[in-house]
Amino acid sequence: METIQRILNEFVLLGAAVAFLSTGLGAVPVMFKVRFSARLHDITMGICAGVMLGATFFSLILPAMDRFGNGSQLHGASLAVAGLLLGGALLHAFNRFIPHEHFFRGAEGQVSESLRRLWLFVFAIGIHNLPEGMAVGVGTGTGDEAISVPLMTGIGLQNIPEGMIVALALISEGFSAKTAILVTFATGLVESVGVFLGATAVGFSATMLPWGLSASAGAMLYIISSEMIPETQKNGFEHQATAGLMVGFAIMMLLDNAFVT
Template sequence: MLGFTGALAAGLMTSVGAVPVLFGRAPSRATRDMFLGFAAGVMLAASFFSLIIPAIDAAAKTFGDGAIPAGIACLGILSGMIAVHLMNELLPHEHFTSGREGPEAASLRRVWLFVIAITIHNFPEGLAVGVGFGAHGFEGGLPLAIGIGLQNAPEGLAVAVALLGEGYSRLRAVAIAALTGMIEPLGGLVGAGIISVSAPLLPWGLSFAAGAMLYVISHEIIPETHRSGHQNKATLGLAVGLVVMLFLDVWLA
């Protein structure tokens, strides 16, 4: 329940981030890229400090220091990256900037292709929050839930603004942006459930969730923030997001 509730709270921050679209003019592209850079920084720090390092520590308690804990972490990271890559390849979806990816899906409406794309990217975030709660309880999951929630807010704003640009009404853009965050509670439930049932899976689950998030950072978020020539602001946002998540992780956990 902690994993589900924490991931739900983080997912709801997507709708909070989209709300300003209802009341004012959308922020500039440079500002949105800086916010997305912040999201990437939060996810990057969470991947290492909240997932990969605890995965190595958990494996070391069973196998001792040496190559085995490091090997488990490496294999788990690669498995998470491969899993998200396969979802990208096998599920039809669409990005507003790069267009359609995955199998041909002419029968699907564009809005649903986009929802599938966001689902692919939000599920690993919910998984990470759930794994954090399942592995170390409230102290282990709270920094992740706060960090992922913080990065979901600019992501929700970016989705709503992109939908506005495609001709959707303000209310519908905010509603769709909010719905894209609702896959995260499912990921949280899956992650917490697997880790709670089988303790030996703990290092694998932590590193798998980290790999899934790292793939999203590299494949989607950073290229998107650099696409329009705002890489300096995006890098500033990434730096701020990274240190904020690092501070939260050390302080709260």
């Protein structure tokens, strides 16, 4: 019971709620037939990528290095690099060997005819959201307010426009607004599951915490590079999207330092 209470601290529970609700909240505007222009889409995706990049650095990599350090910055950095590469490699393997669709770039892998397009899309979003949720779970599992609050705030902020983009993509594929909203909330639930998985993984062993932080950072970097940034570069608004990325990174930098005591 004590172990469960330690794992399910107030930050973990709040992080799971934020992950679920913020993703679903982003889908609500589709009820009112709101649509994104290509320019606004790319800027928004750029901001989301910037927030995730900032969260990766400030809320995952730096704390991992501190906990790995043992008095040596080089030792801490070396182990954090190993964890980061491990996280990226695991997500790469997952992407390569499991059939799925990217958010907007179509099918990948040998797709069985029995796998309907909707479920491929949902699975693709789950691949994207689960590592995000696990990163929040690992961060909030520390019980450290300086790590937990900026991380779940940043991820929550980027989940809102991301949820809207997902819902609009589903509608563009011919699904109803109701289906788009329900599926988007479901992807938020996947992220919440990731929160509990991440918190549980580090809750049973303090040794796992810096490895979890750095591996989560690697997984998020992989998502940013393979999914989000390429999506912002295909409509001719690369400069605006890059500006959005810098704004998102700056927002995360401010959030992280706002909770430093």
